[in-house]
Amino acid sequence: MDALGEIKKRIDIVEFINKHVPLQKAGRNFKAPCPFHSEKTPSFVVSPDRQIWHCFGACNEGGDIFKFLMKWENLTFGEALKILAQEAGVKLEKGSFVDNDWDQKQKLITINQYAADFYQFLLEKHRLGNKARQYLDSRGVNNKTAKYFYLGYAPKSWDSLLKFLTKKGYTALEILAAGLIIKTQGNRFYDRFRSRLMFPLTDLRGNILGFSGRVMDETTKGGQEMKYMNTPETAIYHKRENLFGLHQGHKDIREQNEIMLVEGEFDAILAHQFGYKQTVAIKGSALTQDHLRLIKRLTNRIVFALDMDQAGQEAIRRSIEEAEKFDFQMHVVNLKSGKDPADVLQSKADDFAQFYKDKQTIYEYLIDSYSLKQDLSTVYGQKAVIEAIIPYLANIYNPILFDHYLRLLSEKTNTPGETIKRALFDYRRKQKQGKKDQSGFATTRESDKKKNVEETLENYLLALLVQTSEQVYLLKKAGQELSENDYYSPSTYKLFKLAQSYTETTPKEILEQLNQNLPDELMDSYNRGFLYDLPTGDIDWKKEITKNILKIKKYSLKKQIQELMKSENETALKLKLKELTKVEKTLSII
Ligand SMILES: [Zn+2]
Missing domain, CATH: 3.90.980.10 (DNA primase, catalytic core, N-terminal domain)
Structure with a gap:
């Protein structure tokens, strides 16, 4: 076996990824929110059967353990190979993989x-x-x-x-x-x-x-x-990606599920010395997307302990919008009269402990800090604070949190909650108006959705092929009902053609044959079958297979009919319509 295969054999992908991204069991596979893009529902799937991962969300990409490490740590293939070879205890032949980089x-x-x-x-x-x-x-x-x-x-x-x-x-x-x-x-x-x-x-x-x-x-x-x-x-x-103290802090950040962000090296160093080992410095005040992506891999909770000067406060505000996109929970440590964390820690470490304990959620902090700048006894002061906070409130979709902050703002500004809500709806409406003006928005969405249905049906079919033991039935049925252009992707069609040539054997042998003879170009379709979740429970798989195949046929026929309607080919159109009625009727009785 070559070095690559040996490494893959020795390191289990589920175990390996789980060290970086906590995985949840889901049927035969494991799932997590994708570490490479920001999302709330998990679409990152790891298949122990195939030793691969795939993100079905925004990334829509996947691969093996090497590809994962390359993406995770931003490495070249050669770099990932060397790290994994070391971890697996596999010796690489000198010069077998030349990697000048x-x-x-x-x-x-x-x-x-x-x-x-x-x-x-x-x-x-x-x-x-x-x-x-x-x-x-x-x-x-x-x-x-x-x-x-x-x-x-x-x-x-x-x-x-x-x-x-x-x-x-x-x-x-x-x-x-x-x-x-x-x-x-x-x-x-x-x-x-x-x-x-x-x-x-x-x-x-x-x-x-x-x-x-x-x-x-x-x-x-x-x-x-x-x-x-x-x-x-x-x-x-690369300055944009570097956080000072991440090597020293990453274990504690993961364990405490919290990162404390400070501005300077001394802030981070003293924070560690005083036991805040989850601290890193952004070195200056610009928190970049690269930083946030890196942090997101370790924790979803950020505590800002930035300098109390103008620049530090501005940095907090600017960071919120970016961090909100990544769905972070955010808190702010208010250093009160202190200059920066290093200053407070060195002179009065107990004060810092108290400030840390009293840390506010980011929205509480914003309401407080804007309120301090205005004269809240005047209606103009109240209006200014409400207008400054509304864009932040508009980003909160959790109703409990929303009500909480609405009440807070209402109390602070002595303005009825209903009035603030109306101002907020006005703000949201204006935002939406702005978005609608970008033409063609709705139509692309619609076609995306349709594409998704067809793709999902095909993934499901592939899953039925590789994860059940009804291969013989499925291949026969697909052979009867589906022709080449009914398949969503040509490679799935080719994969089925290949599998159909093995039907004289047992189901287990079909998979073994596929495993051994699969050309590279069909690997993607094959893997998709393993990554897709099958329902669990007492399921009649034959019925499920028939239903899914007919649904694929139905979508394909509808597409063909749309085309024929443009071409005015009456006879062909009638034939297809008749076929569609038949498929729909069969589907309704299974
Ligand atoms: Zn993703």
Whole structure:
């Protein structure tokens, strides 16, 4: 057996995916809300029989364990292969899968690791790190925490890292690709990070992808230097996707089913030190879709503990709409007079504990914060608050939650709930009006729906073929009733043709034959049969099969009749209509 097959044999897909996405048993298969798009009803299916997964929702794609890991961690095939081979304990033949991308990325990660070791050594052991150690101390970060986050110090020198990495055998161009040095116009190189406290930025598994470097004496520099400097975009570091502390926090995030989002590295580090191990930093105030997608895989509850300045508050508001699309439950920690979480934690950790305990749901927080800005004793102030909150309220479809916040807003603004409701309906109507103007909306929906019925019927037929033991009956019946153009997809027709050539054998043998002889192009149809749920209970499968085949015939005939009506071919049309009546009549008596 080849390496791929060996890996698949050793790692069970249900067990593997379940570690990342909690799966529920559903008949022969397992189900979950799709981790790759936002949805409320589960359309992500995993088949233990075929060792495959499929999303029947917006993604409409699927595959094997390799494809899953590639999508989950944004990897190339080669990368996923190496990880799974390691997990399965399968040795890959050298050179059997050449993957330059992977080798290049691995090299950058190794270079970053050496750089981190270098910085870390200076911070912990070298006299050059004295100032940085004092600085950490002044910010309340203890040694254990500094070690846990692998903090370091980049010395005030133009080339000490460059020299160190050159000695390790890397070329300037390789170090440049990792973003650790800068190239001058005169083709000379110098260290990017100088005289800075260094924070390694990692992926979920702890691979160092880049760094964030912070100046320690902002006052003396007169604002000339940026407070934080990051690794530029490289083959491995992408700012939009990176969350500081995710490697350290992901286990607790999953266990507590909660993520606490803070702005800066120090906020996250101190939060961990004080026991809030579910904390990560978004580094700045922009929470991106990439961040949210990543978070959604770990938890559906976000607690914002952002800075209390204008930018932090604006960030919370902007994040809500994006996060609402992903169906997150959101809370806000109000730091009251404190500047940021690091500040509060360092000076009064007990206060922070209280603020955390008193965290408000996002809507309560919004109502409060808008109310503070207005004079609620005037009708204009009341109107301003209601108008600011309505767009958020309009997104709440749960009636219990809706009533709760409506009452809250009504009390705060001293305005009857009915009045607010009317304003809300006005708002929704205007929103809808805006949408209807985009022409052609309704018609595409209609044809989508029809396509779905035909596709569903065919999936059901495939499921009946591979999951029951009535293969012989089904293949015979399909042979009698359905012709090539009655099938929704050509590959299903071909699959049935192939299966029909084995009918001289037992049902079990039919599946075995299919398993052995199935050409790749028919694999998709075959897999669909395993992914589709069959009803459970005491079911007359033969009847179910007949019914489904006739329904397929009915839809096909209707389509043909529509075509014939355009062509004015009276005789053919009459024939088809007669056929349709017969099918419908049979269907009504089964
Ligand atoms: Zn999906």
